[in-house]
Structures are given as C-alpha cells and as structure tokens.
Amino acid sequence: MSADVAESPTALADRGELALGLPESYLAAGHTLGSWLTATDHKRIAILYAISITLFFFIGGAAATIVRLELFTPKADVVGADTYNKLFTLHGVVMVWFFLIPSIPTTLGNFLLPLMIGARDMAFPKLNLASWYLNIAGGILTASAMLAGGIDTGWTFYVPYSTVFSNTAVSLGVLGVFVAGFSTIATGVNVIATTHTLRAPGMTWFKLPLFVWAMYTTSLIFVLATPVLAVTLLLVLAERVFGLPIFDPARGGDPILFQHLFWFYSHPAVYIMILPAMGVISEVITCFARRRIFGYSFMVYALVAISVIGFFTWGHHMFTSGMSPFAALVFSFLSFIVAVPSAIKVFNWTATLYRGQIGFESPMLYALGFVGLFTVGGLTGLFLASIPIDVHVQDTYFVVAHFHYIMVGASVSAYFAGLHFWWPKVTGRMYPETWAKFSAILMFFGFNLTFFPQFIAGYLGMPRRYHVYPPEFQVWNVLSSAGAAVLAAAYLMPLGYLTWSVFFGERARNDPWNASGLEWRTTSPPPRENFLGKPEVLAMPYNYHPEGAPPIKDRPRVPAQGSLT
Amino acid sequence: MSAVGKLLREPWDGLGLPEERALARQRAVATFGIWIFLASEVLFFGAIVLAYTVMRLEHAAAFAAAARETNIVYGTLNSAILLTSALCAAVASKSAEHAALRRTSLWCLSATAALGLAFLAVKGLEYREDLGRHLVPGDAFPLREPAAQLFFAFYWFATGIHAIHLSIGVGLVGRLIWKGWRDPDFLPGNPQVEVGLLYWGLVDIVWIVLFPLLYLPGRSG
Numbered sequence A: 001m002s003a004d005v006a007e008s009p010t011a012l013a014d015r016g017e018l019a020l021g022l023p024e025s026y027l028a029a030g031h032t033l034g035s036w037l038t039a040t041d042h043k044r045i046a047i048l049y050a051i052s053i054t055l056f057f058f059i060g061g062a063a064a065t066i067v068r069l070e071l072f073t074p075k076a077d078v079v080g081a082d083t084y085n086k087l088f089t090l091h092g093v094v095m096v097w098f099f100l101i102p103s104i105p106t107t108l109g110n111f112l113l114p115l116m117i118g119a120r121d122m123a124f125p126k127l128n129l130a131s132w133y134l135n136i137a138g139g140i141l142t143a144s145a146m147l148a149g150g151i152d153t154g155w156t157f158y159v160p161y162s163t164v165f166s167n168t169a170v171s172l173g174v175l176g177v178f179v180a181g182f183s184t185i186a187t188g189v190n191v192i193a194t195t196h197t198l199r200a201p202g203m204t205w206f207k208l209p210l211f212v213w214a215m216y217t218t219s220l221i222f223v224l225a226t227p228v229l230a231v232t233l234l235l236v237l238a239e240r241v242f243g244l245p246i247f248d249p250a251r252g253g254d255p256i257l258f259q260h261l262f263w264f265y266s267h268p269a270v271y272i273m274i275l276p277a278m279g280v281i282s283e284v285i286t287c288f289a290r291r292r293i294f295g296y297s298f299m300v301y302a303l304v305a306i307s308v309i310g311f312f313t314w315g316h317h318m319f320t321s322g323m324s325p326f327a328a329l330v331f332s333f334l335s336f337i338v339a340v341p342s343a344i345k346v347f348n349w350t351a352t353l354y355r356g357q358i359g360f361e362s363p364m365l366y367a368l369g370f371v372g373l374f375t376v377g378g379l380t381g382l383f384l385a386s387i388p389i390d391v392h393v394q395d396t397y398f399v400v401a402h403f404h405y406i407m408v409g410a411s412v413s414a415y416f417a418g419l420h421f422w423w424p425k426v427t428g429r430m431y432p433e434t435w436a437k438f439s440a441i442l443m444f445f446g447f448n449l450t451f452f453p454q455f456i457a458g459y460l461g462m463p464r465r466y467h468v469y470p471p472e473f474q475v476w477n478v479l480s481s482a483g484a485a486v487l488a489a490a491y492l493m494p495l496g497y498l499t500w501s502v503f504f505g506e507r508a509r510n511d512p513w514n515a516s517g518l519e520w521r522t523t524s525p526p527p528r529e530n531f532l533g534k535p536e537v538l539a540m541p542y543n544y545h546p547e548g549a550p551p552i553k554d555r556p557r558v559p560a561q562g563s564l565t
Numbered sequence B: 001m002s003a004v005g006k007l008l009r010e011p012w013d014g015l016g017l018p019e020e021r022a023l024a025r026q027r028a029v030a031t032f033g034i035w036i037f038l039a040s041e042v043l044f045f046g047a048i049v050l051a052y053t054v055m056r057l058e059h060a061a062a063f064a065a066a067a068r069e070t071n072i073v074y075g076t077l078n079s080a081i082l083l084t085s086a087l088c089a090a091v092a093s094k095s096a097e098h099a100a101l102r103r104t105s106l107w108c109l110s111a112t113a114a115l116g117l118a119f120l121a122v123k124g125l126e127y128r129e130d131l132g133r134h135l136v137p138g139d140a141f142p143l144r145e146p147a148a149q150l151f152f153a154f155y156w157f158a159t160g161i162h163a164i165h166l167s168i169g170v171g172l173v174g175r176l177i178w179k180g181w182r183d184p185d186f187l188p189g190n191p192q193v194e195v196g197l198l199y200w201g202l203v204d205i206v207w208i209v210l211f212p213l214l215y216l217p218g219r220s221g
Helices: A002-007 A015-020 A033-037 A042-070 A081-100 A103-117 A125-147 A161-165 A170-197 A210-242 A255-288 A296-312 A325-337 A339-353 A362-385 A387-393 A397-427 A433-460 A471-504 B003-007 B019-058 B060-067 B072-095 B099-132 B146-182 B191-215
Strands: none
Touching: A033 A042, A042 A081, A042 A103, A042 A125, A042 A397, A042 A471, A081 A125, A081 A170, A081 A397, A103 A125, A103 A170, A103 A210, A103 A255, A103 A397, A125 A170, A161 A170, A161 A210, A170 A210, A170 B019, A210 A255, A210 A296, A210 B019, A210 B146, A255 A296, A255 A339, A255 A362, A255 A397, A255 B019, A296 A325, A296 A339, A325 A339, A325 A362, A325 A387, A339 A362, A362 A387, A362 A397, A362 A433, A397 A433, A397 A471, A433 A471, B003 B019, B019 B060, B019 B146, B019 B191, B060 B146, B072 B099, B072 B191, B099 B146, B099 B191, B146 B191
C-alpha cells in the first residue's frame, strides 16, 4: 500500500506526511477472509455491514420490482394473490429491518463515529463485531422463512392474522427480526458509550459534528424502543407456537394491544431511519455550501426533540382502529408537534445554503434531493396526522407514497450522499464524478416518477396490498411502474461505478472536499489506529467560509483552522 | 505482562495512559455500557408489565381468581432465594476489587450461582405442579373464566422469560468463577465482574416486580 503511494506522490495531500512514513491503512492490515470476519476494527466491521446490507437491499428491491411489474396492469397476470402477498411482505421485512434500520448507523456510523470524535475505535469493539453476526443470523433466519414458503402478513405482522390464521412461515420470520433486534441494541449501547467516553481532548458536546449527534440520538431510540418490539415479537411467537392467548380476541386477548406495542417501536423506527440521514445531510450541505451550519445548537436540539417526541406519536397509526376519539386527538396533536423540529432542520439547511458558495458535486446533488423529498414526505405526514384526512386515505397508496418519500426518498438519498461524500475516506479512491452526478439526478427523477403518482392514486382511493385494482387507476400505476424501472437503474449504477472505483479509481487525497471535521485530518484510507498522533480539537465544527477554498481538485490542501492531528 | 495489563482491552490499551488509569477508564465505560443495556432491559420487561396491566384492568375478577391458583409457597421461597443471591452478588462485586479478597469473591460468586440454580430448581418444581393441574391455556384448562387463561398466558410468558434471563446470569457468573479459579489475576479489578453482577441485579429486581403481580392478586381478602 505505502509502496503504491510512494510511486505517485501527487496522490497525497501533503508531502510532509510521506516523509513522516505513512502508517499502514486499515485495508492493508490483512487480506484473508478470516482477517475480515474476525476483525474488531470498526472500519472493517462497517465494510462487512456495507456488503451485507447491499445484499439485503437488492433482495428487497427485487421483490419490489416484481410487485411493480404485477401492478402494471389491473389484472393478475404476473403473480397471483398469495405470491403477491408474500412478495410485498418480503420487500417490507427485508427493507425495513435489514436495510433501512441498519443502513446509515452501521455503515457510515460505524466507520465515521470514532474518526469524527478522534477515538481509536468504538468503546466495545468485540460487541461491535458480535452485532454484525447477530444481524447476519437474523437475516439468515428471515431468508430461510422465505425459502420455507414465505410470509403473507405484511411487514407489520398484524395479529390476529399472523398468530391465528396465517399458514406461512411467520414464526421463522418473526424470530429473524427478533434476533436482528439484539444487533440493534448492541450497536446503540456501543454508540452511546463511545460518544460519552472516547471524545478527543477539546471535543465538547457542542463541538460534536451533527452526524455524531444524529447517531447518538438514533442510538437512544435503538436502546429504548427495540426491546418493546422484541417483547411484541416474542408474544406473537408465544401465541403462535405455544398457543398462549394474548392477542386473539376470540380467547379474550386484545389485538389493539399489539398495535400499541408494535407502533411504540415502529413509529420511532422511522426516526431511526431519518435521524442519521439528517446527520449526513448536515455534513454534506455545510461542506458544499462552504458555509458554517446555520443554527448549530438548534440543529442539535431539533435532533434530540425529534428522538424524544417520536416516542409519543405511535397512536397516529391507529386512528381507525377503534381507539377512543380523545386518544386520537392527543396523538394527532403530538404528531403535529414532531413536525416542528423537523421543519427547523429544513429551514436551517436552507439558511445554510443561502449566500453559500454552492458546489454541485454528487454528494451535494443527493443531499439537495434529500431536502426536497424529505419536505414532500414530511408535509404529507401532516395530512396523515390530521384525523379526517387520515380516515379518508387510510390504507391507500397515499400512505404508501408518504412513507416511501421519507424512508426511501429521504433516507436512501442521504445514504447515497454519505456514501459518495466519504467514499474517498473509506476506500482511498475517488469515484467517477460524472457517473455519480448522472445517477443522483436519475435517482431523484425516478423516485418522483415512482411515488408521486401513488399520492394521486391513493387520494382517489386505490387501496394498498391488492394485486388487482379497478382499471381507472391504471394510468397512475403505469407511471409508477415506469418510474420504478428508472429508479432500479439509478440504484444499480452506483453499484457498478463504485465497485469499479475501488480497483481503478483515482487515488483520493486526505481531504478531497476541503472539509472540516476530524475524519479528514487523517490519511485516506485511515490507518488501523485512525490517527497518527493524538487528535485535539480547538475550533468549532463546520469552520467553513464562503470565500474559503472550494473543493477544487488541483488546489493544494488548505490546512483547516483548528482541528489538528 | 502485568496483572493489570492482561485485563486491558481495545481501545483502552492504546490511550497512552498509565495502566492503572487506563483500566479505571475501561471499568467506568464497561459499567456505563451495562447500565445502558439494563435501561433497555427495563423497557423490555416494562412492556410485559404494561401488557399485563392492561389485561388485568380489563379482566380484574378473572385475574384475581387465576392468581389464587399460583403456588405462593414456591413463589415466596424463590423471592427469598433470589434476594439472598443478590446479597452474595453485591459482596462479590465489592470484594473482587481487592486482590487480597480473592477467596471471598470466589465463595460469594459460587453462592450466587448456587442460589440461582436453586431458584431454577424450585421454579421447575412449581412448573411441574402447574402442568399437573393443567394450568396451561388450552382445552384442558380447569378455570371457567376465559380471561383466566390470559393470566396464565402472562404467567408462563413472564416467568419463562425471567428464567431464561436468570439462566444466562448463572452462565455469566459460572464463567467468572471458572476463570477466577484458574487464574488468580482474573478477578481483582476486572470490569467483567461488576458488569456480570449488575446484570444479576436486574434479573433480581425483575422478579421482585413479577412476584406481587403474579402471586398476590386475589389473596388479600
């Protein structure tokens, strides 16, 4: 590795670093499969996660593709009702539990959190590795449920259908999700402990990068919400396998109780998907606008507020379940409240862009796409939080479109923004910028073409979870399916060019974006110990100036003020 | 390598601090981490208690009638056993901080594990009696109120989950005993001791909540 670098000194940010003798990068610290599968290095574990969740992403994506193909025509001409139910369940279960929830926290979070706070590793490196194995074990259990005939309950496993009536492999799938929950809790414990105890000297709480704050608040949800889901899933298993009556109304049980417990986790889970995304976007926007983030402390308070208020909004999933009108009113109010910190974040990103020296590199394109899609998703969330409209569009494609805007549009865009932004740091290689820009634009276009027609179809009354529909909805479904094809292409392209760049990409400098933040103050890719010396933090985060150096390739690196290695 | 150096782990061994101070930080973080995990466990059992509470409010009379069928002698005996184990665990945790008290720590750890096993044995006897009386939700269930089956669903679920937690605790303490017995440097100052015994404390406290919920309703009048 260091021999390669020595041959091309221009690839280095600083000749001085060459003279010092570069440390071996974490990628060069062992090339066998065993050295990866037993690694306690947070950077290697992040790569393991990246590979496994990419696999899950394409499994879930394949199921979605067949679903969209089936909905191209009003009749059942691709798959029948049973297969259709199993496909959308597979799509939901894999995407929610094995892609969206672990996506940013376990890949970017795992890789960057110690780097950003100037630590050598996570607080519990072995637990970190164990959590990957638990995630994989859960994934294998769920995948085997698919091989054992699939699940037809939908990703929510609603009772009493899932406990009493369904004859599919529900138990295996539920067990898989339960096991994956351990992984989530372990990650949460690790992140919280790391953030509290391993910050470099000078890295006070209000100098933490917003991405770290986002990971921290997400982890609070990980730790406090996941166990409730775990109990709920165990109760489903107890009822299904041992016949204990808990949710079955025929035996005195209460199916609404399931919904309360389930959504107590699963609504905060939406914030698990969006808070890390917000963290990524804050880093990217401030870097490419060359502006200090607007209202740093309010950005922090907003993250904390979203994670806390998120725990009090679960009831808005149950407006039509027979809950008392008073409870519905309270949950409606609380759901509106959570829009306030979300809006603060959007306003502050906009204010950061204002008078910025904006560069339209691909991470920024993804980030701007995020802001647009998140705003649409958030505003339609307000529709759904108001009881009368929710009753009208309950279980229609309006809801499907809304949560896809947040969970896929926003969250996946942010994942791609972060992936491109930190790709040079992770791999030591640059990706092909033209391809990346093209795929970012294509993704935004494809996403809107896929999901915006679903708002209309849903508003007109097309219900979700059906494989056939009245012919008058066909035009919206054709648009949506066409968009899905574009979106699929836009998701496949990064897989191609990012893989290519690992082997053939131009060598990345230590800080290709002229960014602030400790992670750029080490080599690309970082050494096993993360930093050459002991990092110390002197400046506030996001020390950008509009007149400062934009990320131009040939410009020599401008040492950032303050944060030093 | 010194006794302290052997206990140091990543990333605390790379802090550039003197070994004693690095180990002190490692201890502090391990304790902090297990407390976060215990907070998460509290939510886990909290959800069970919440579901139980909702059902009991809906079916107060049936729950009282069903709870009278539990065996309070076994329940009380188990509470006494587990509280005593908590005492041993606390003494073990404190004595393990000093190398001179290694024998005390080993004895207290052994007593903790033995009392844990005794709890499981008593619980097994109680389960056998419950099974003999068909107190399992299903067709042969003897009580007439339908919601009595709900009570026993929670009884089996909650005590079963608790027994699994306790078995894990016995395993953790057993491992500490085994390692501490083989290696005189293992126990003194090792963060694993406090972490394991804090977990034991949670399992204890959960039983203190479950006992009145499952055994005492319907017995006051």
